[in-house]
Amino acid sequence: MTTSAASYATEQEDAEPTPAARSAGYIEFVNVKKVYRMGEQEIEALAGVNFSIDEGQLVIIAGASGAGKSTLLNILGGMDTLSSGSVFLDGAELSGFDQKQMIKYRRFDVGFVFQFYNLIPNLTARENVELASQVGLDPLDVDEVLASVGLAERAGNFPSQLSGGEQQRVAIARALAKNPKLLLCDEPTGALDYATGRSILKLLQDMCRERGITVVVITHNLALMPMGDKVIKLKSGLVEQVQINESPLSVEDLEW
Ligand SMILES: Nc1ncnc2c1ncn2[C@@H]1O[C@H](COP(=O)(O)OP(=O)(O)O)[C@@H](O)[C@H]1O
Ligand SMILES: [Mg+2]
Numbered sequence: 001m002t003t004s005a006a007s008y009a010t011e012q013e014d015a016e017p018t019p020a021a022r023s024a025g026y027i028e029f030v031n032v033k034k035v036y037r038m039g040e041q042e043i044e045a046l047a048g049v050n051f052s053i054d055e056g057q058l059v060i061i062a063g064a065s066g067a068g069k070s071t072l073l074n075i076l077g078g079m080d081t082l083s084s085g086s087v088f089l090d091g092a093e094l095s096g097f098d099q100k101q102m103i104k105y106r107r108f109d110v111g112f113v114f115q116f117y118n119l120i121p122n123l124t125a126r127e128n129v130e131l132a133s134q135v136g137l138d139p140l141d142v143d144e145v146l147a148s149v150g151l152a153e154r155a156g157n158f159p160s161q162l163s164g165g166e167q168q169r170v171a172i173a174r175a176l177a178k179n180p181k182l183l184l185c186d187e188p189t190g191a192l193d194y195a196t197g198r199s200i201l202k203l204l205q206d207m208c209r210e211r212g213i214t215v216v217v218i219t220h221n222l223a224l225m226p227m228g229d230k231v232i233k234l235k236s237g238l239v240e241q242v243q244i245n246e247s248p249l250s251v252e253d254l255e256w
Contacts, residue, residue, distance in 0.1 A: 025052025026214065027076065027182075032085035032095075034071050034237075045071040047237035048085070053216070053230065055090075058208040058248065060225055061218045063234035069218045070186055072234065076216065077184045078106045090181070108137050111175030111183045115190040117167040119159040125170045126155040129177045136178030149173045149203060165196035172203060176213075183207065185217045194256075201227065202251040223256030 034046040045068045053059050061069050074080035075087060078094070087094040097105060119128050129146060133139035146155050149169040159167050168188060175183055185204060189197030201217070205227060208215040217228070225231045227250070231243040 026055035026057075026090055027053040028086075028088040029072075029076075030086045030088070032072075032075065032087060033083045034068070034075065034080070035083045044237050046075075046082070049234075049237070049239055051232050051239055051242055053214065055214055056208070056212045057214055057229040058205060058227070059214075059216045060228035060231045061216060061234065062220065062222055062225060062231060063240070064220060067234040068237040069220075069234055073184050073186050073216065073218055076182070077110045077112055078102050079112075107135050108178065109181045111178065111180035113168070113171050113175050113183065113185040113188045115187040117159070117164075117171045117191075119167055119170055119174070121159050124156050124158055125151060125162065125166075125173075128159070128170055129173045132174040133177035136180075138179050140177050140179050142177060145173045145177045146170075148176075148207075163196070164192050165200060168192065168196075168200050169203065172200070172207070176207065176211075181214065183213050183215045185215070187218050187220070189219070198251055198254075205251050221256060223254065227251055227254055 029049050029051050032046050032049040033044065036043040036045055047068075049068070049072065061072060063069050071080065075082050076094075078097070082095055085095070094105070120131070123131065126142060126146060129142050133142050133145075143152070143155070146152055149172055151166065151169050151173065154162060154166060159170070162170065172188075183204070188204065189200050192200060201224065204215055204217060207213060217224075225243065226245060227248055229245060229248050231241075231245070232239060233241040233243070
């Protein structure tokens with residue numbers, strides 16, 4: 001059994017064919033709008049966003065606070081719905097998924113990393129990773145993943161016994177353990193000091209290069225732009241600029 005888009009598509013055989021035979025990217029946002037209603041007030045978090053991402057790319061989403069970055073990532077991760085427009089992933093229309101498909105998608109295909117790690121405090125590092133690997137269809141070996149993020153020696157520690165950087169490594173291991181197609185990171189270094197943040201970004205870059213996994217990283221630090229294959233700059237809910245780096249820099253060569 002695979003969790004490719006084809007497996008979602010087959011569940012919809014009787015439904016209208018999606019306009020999915022698009023030649024564009026692996027991920028595609030087409031005129032995506034998101035309006036939040038708060039009482040009488042309407043907040044347009046995304047005002048018609050268009051971009052594409054290729055499989056295996058490392059993509060930086062940049063922009064000021066309130067620009068719509070988290071909204072965009074949450075939609076891509078199946079945690080929020082859009083108000084209008086379409087999102088395509090690997091030929092399937094994500095924005096047309098029913099609840100069951102969405103649950104499968106979140107469970108099997110998406111790894112999420114948050115600013116404040118969100119580990120379960122009464123589980124060890126290993127148990128946090130194990131929990132995620134148990135919901136995967138084709139999970140990676142828990143100890144191998146922990147070793148790959150440099151935590152083989154700390155597997156038995158609880159989150160409170162780990163530094164911020166180490167906790168974020170556990171969170172990355174947890175996201176990777178289910179062997180997702182997509183790794184989505186919302187300000188993963190936002191709570192870390194400079195050196196620790198660098199090492200986390202290096203880890204994300206390595207995971208993208210070594211595993212061929214598509215990685216999307218949100219930051220408001222424009223100095224990180226050169227590390228991405230693609231940089232999507234958001235401003236007030238719109239794509240202000242898309243920059244393609246033919247030769248992205250290694251994190252080690254970045255200073256900020
Ligand atoms: N659940 C929500 N309800 C109401 N407004 C929201 C919600 N989530 C985000 N917003 C608003 O949408 C805009 C974009 O937010 P967000 O995507 O979190 O921006 P960023 O991550 O770039 O800082 C902001 O004005 C924010 O206040
Ligand atoms: Mg945000």
